[in-house]
Amino acid sequence: MKKRFLAILLCCGMATSAGWAQDLWPGVTKEMKPWTRWWWLGSAVDKPNLSREIKLLDEAGFGGVEVTPIYGAKGYEDRYIPFLSDKWMDMLTFTVEQAKSHQMGVDINLGTGWPFGGPQIDEQHAATKLFLDEIDLKKGQAISFPLGVSDTKQSFSKLQALRAYKSNGEEINLDNHMHDQSGSWTAPENVRVIALFSGRTRQKVKRAAPGGEGFTLDHLGKEPVQRYFNHFQKAFHGKDIQLRAFFNDSYEVYGANWTDSFLEEFEKRKGYKLQAYLVDFAGKGNDEEREKRVKSDYREVVSAILQDNFLIPFTSFSNQHRALSKNQAHGSPGNLIDLYASTDIAECETFGSSFFAIPDLRRDSTDVRNVDPDPMMFKFASSATHTTGKKYTSSETFTWLTEHFKTSLSQAKPEVEQLFLAGVNHVFYHGTTYSPEDVPYPGWLFYASVNFTTNNSFWSHLPGLNNYITRVQSILQTTQADNELLIYWPIYDVWHDTKAPFKTLSVHHVDDWLHPTEFYKQSMSLQRLGYSFDFVTDAILAKSTVQNKQVVTAENARPYKVIYIPATQYFSEETLDNLLSLAKNGATLIFETLPKDVGGLANQEARRKKLNDLLATLHFNGTEENQYTAYGEGKVYLTNDVYSALETEQLYAERLARTGLKFNRRVTENGTYYYLVNHTDKTIDQFVRLNSEGTHYTLLDPQTDDIFNLPIENRAIRLQIPAGYAWVVYVSDTDKVDTDYRYIDQPQEEKVFIHPWKVSFLHGGPQLPKTRTLNTLSYWTTWGDAVADKFSGTAAYETSFAIDKKSDKGYQLHLGAVGESAQVWVNGKDAGIVWAHPFTLEIGELLQNGKNDIRIEVANLMANRIRDLDKRKVSWRNYHEINFVNIDYKDFDASQWKLMDSGLKGPVRLFRY
DSSP: OOHHHHHHHHTTTTOOOSOOOOSOOOOGEEEEEEEEEEEETTTTOOOHHHHHHHHHHHHHHHHHHEEEEEOOOOOGGGOOTTTTHHHHHHHHHHHHHHHHTTOOEEEEEESBSSSSSSSOOOGGGBBBEEEEEEEOOOOOOOOESSSOSOOOOSSOOOEEEEEEEEETSOEEEEEETTTTTEEEEEEESSSSEEEEEEOOOBBBBBTTOOOSSSSSTTTHHHHHHHHHHHHHHHHHHTHHHHOOOOEEOOOOOOOOOTTTTTHHHHHHHHOOGGGGGGGHHHOOOOOOHHHHHHHHHHHHHHHHHHHIIIIHHHHHHHTTTTTTTEEEEESSSSSHHHHHSSSEEEEEESSOOOOOTTTOOOOOOOOSSSOOOHHOOOOOHHHHHHHTTTEEEEEEEOOOOOOOOOOOOHHHHHHHOOOOOOTOEEEEEEEEEOTTTTTTTTTTTSSSSOOTTTGGGGGHHHHHHHHHHHHHHHHHHHSSSSEEEEEEHHHHHHHHHOOOOOOOOOGGHHHHTTTSSHHHHHHHHHHHTTTTEEOOOOOHTTOOEEEEEEESSSTTTTOBBBBEEOOOOOOOOOHHHHHHHHHHTTTTTEEESSOOOOOOOHHHHHHHHHHHHHHHOOOOOOSSSEHHHTTTTTEEOOOOOHHHHHHTTTTTOOGGGGOOOOEEEEEEEEEEEEEEEOOOSSEEEEEOOOSOOOOOEEOOOTTTTTTOOOOTTTTTEEEEOOTTTTEEEEEEEEEEOOBBBBEEEEEEOOOOOOOOEEEEEEEEESOOOOOOEEESSGGGGOOOHHHHHHHEEEEEEEEEEEOOOTTTEEEEEOOOOOESSEEETTTTEHHHHHOSSEEEEEEEGGSSSSSEEEEEEEEEEEEEHHHHHHHHTTOOOOOSSOOOOOOOOOBBOOOTOOOOOEEEOOOEEEEEO
C-alpha cells in the first residue's frame, strides 16, 4: 500500500465526503471501506477478544462489522451466551463502543442464523404453507368431517376452502361444511374434491445460535411479523446501542407460500375470491390461460403482502431505533426491485466464481457452480437504490468464491469489480469468524468459504484489496449513477405460467426465470453497445414525474432520458396509462413491441378494454415495424431497433465499450467519473473519446492512489490499461492536476537480476522452513522440502542488483508468477503490496544509481497447511449443526488435495521505459 493513502485514511477518519480532498480523492468515511459479516459462533464472545479482533479488523482496513450469531463450536459450550440475554446485550454494547473508538460501524442480523425466527415464534405464527389435497369420489361415496390435512406431520392446520368438481367441470361449493365437526357429504356423481388447507412448513431457523432456536417466522402475516419485532422492542427498550443497521438475509423461507389470512388479503386486493378458482389454482382445470392468470394474481398478492406486512414494518422498526434497514430480496416470491426498494439499503449477493479472461488468473474447475454470478442480477438491487434516490447498494460478497482456503486476493478483485460496475457501492465480505486467541490453528471457521480471518496467510496483504475497494467506493458513494435509460421489467410475463403457484426468484436459477427473457437479452445488448441503465417497475413508474423532458423517479434520483419497454405479453393498463401520461408531459418512450394483453384475472375485460383504448391513442399501424409518434410534449417509438431510436434522440452509446473495457459512469456537480476495468486478456492501449467531455481529464489510480493529468489529443484521451487493472478517469472543466501520466512506451528490459536469491521464512506454520539460497527463483513447494510443503505463511525473497539509473525514464517491476501475494521493499522503502494481476509496480522513485536491494515478502494460502492437518487426521473441525462442508456441501477433506504453488516463481524483471 502507499504511505500517502494511509496518511489520508488516518487524517480523514470519519470526515464527511461533502468536500473534496486537495488530491481529488474524497475524504474517507467508514462506509467507504469494506465491511465484513462477523459470525459469532455460539455467541461465545468475550471483551478482550472482541477488542483484539476489532483492532485487527481496523488495521486491515475494514470500516465495520455485521454481527450474525450462529451455532457454536463443540467443547466450548461453557462460553456460549444466550441470544438477547443481558450478558449478550452487554457484549453487543461493548462491541459498538469498541468499534466506535476505531471509527468503525456495527450492523446486526435481526435474529440468529437465517431466516428470521426463534423461540418467540410459536406454531401459530410460524412459516405457513398451503396444501391442496385431492380426493376422488365415486357416486355414493362420502367424505367425513372434520376433514384433516393429508400431511400427518401437521399439528396446526386449518381447512380454508372445499370444492367438488364434476366431470364436466361444474363446481359444487362445499365451503359451508368446512367447520363441521361431525357428519359427512355424499357425492351425487363421480367428483374430484379439492381441499385447501393452511399448515406449517415446520422449518426451524437455520444455523441458529444458542437462544435463537425456534420456528421460522411467517413473513407474510401481519400479526406474526409484529410479534417478532415486539420481541426485539423489549430487548432493546431503554438501550441506546447506536447500531448502524439491522439486516435481513436472503429469502430462504422454504415452502412458505401462504398465511392464514391470505384468502381475505387476496379478495381485498383482487376483488374476487381465489377459492372460486380453486381447480385452476391447483392446476387441475382445462383452461391453461385462466390458470396462468389466477396464479399471476396469487403471485402478485404474495409480493404485495411480503412488502406491506414484512419489509415496510422491518424498515419502520429499524428507523424507530435510529438505525437503517438492510435487506436481501433475491430468492423472494415477488417483484425483486420493489422488495429491494422497501428498505433503506438494498443488498445483493455474489455466489460462486465467474470466468475472466485475465491471463494466468486461476479458476479451478471444482469451484465452478451450476450458474456463474450474473452482474445483471446485481442491477436489480442497484436499480432499486438509484430509482428511489437512496445512497447505498450493498452486497454479500465472495460467498463460496472458491473452495475453502484456496481463495487468493487476485481472484477476489475482478469479482468485486463486477459489483462496482453494476452499481454496488458498499460491499460486505462473506466473511469473518470471531475466534478467540486461545483456539488452536486454524481457529473457529464458518462452514462456507471465503475465510477472511486473522489466521489466513494473506491477512498481512489484505489491506491491498481493502484499500482498493475503499478508493473505488469513495468515488461511487460521493457521486450519482449517470444512467440514461430506464428499462421496464415485465414482471407479469414472469408471473404468468402454469408451474406450481409459488414462485421464488433466486440467484441460483436465473437461467430459468431471467436469461430466457427478451428483457434480459435486450439489456445485455444495450450494455454491450455501451449504454447505461437502471431497471424500473410498475410501482416506481406510478410515482414518476417529468421535468425538462426527463423522467424523475424520486426526489433525490437522477433524471432519466428515455424509458425502454422490451417486448412483453402481459402488461398493466394502469402502467400504460402512467407511461402515456409521462409522454404527454415530455418523456420519450420506446416500445420494442406493444403489449398484447393485461395480466391476471381480476376485472379482466374492463382492464383489457382500457389497455386497448390507450393503445389506440398511439395510432400505430399494426403492419409497420418501425414507427414514431409525437404524444403531447413527448414522443413514443415502436421499434425493434432500439439502438437507432436512441441515436435519433441523440442518446449515444459510449465508444469506449468497443475497446472491451467495462465502465460505470458517475457524476457530480464538478464533473463526470468513469470507473474503467479491463477484464480482457490483453492490455487495452488506444485513444478514446468519452461521451462526457471537459477541459481536463484526470487519472485516479484506485490500485495505488496516484493521480495524474491525462493529455488530450483531438478531444480524445489515451487509455493504457493492462489486463486485470482498473482506472478512474475524472472529467472536469475546473479540477486539474499538473503531473502528466507517464505512458509505458518502448519498454526495455534491464537484465539486472543475475545474483542468487536468499529465501527466509518469517511467520506462519506449522513450523518455519530453513533459510536457503536460490540461483533460480522457484516456488518453495517445488523444493521437495516436507516442512515447506505444509507451510502456510510468509517468506522473504531477497537479492541485490546494480543499475545505471536514467533520470528521464520510468521503471516498472514485474514479479511474474506469484503464489499468491507479495509486499515489496526497495532499498528498505515500502514499494507497495502486489496482490492482483498484472503483479507489477512502479519503483523508479525508489531506485538509486548503482547498487539496489530488493526484498519481496510472499504470502501463500492456507490450503497446504490444512492439507497437512487432514493427512495427519488432526481434529480441527468440530461444530454443532452443519459442522464443516466443502463447496459441494459434502464432508470436507483436504487430505487428497494437490499442493498449491506457493512462493515466487517469477521471473522477476525490471523494465525501463
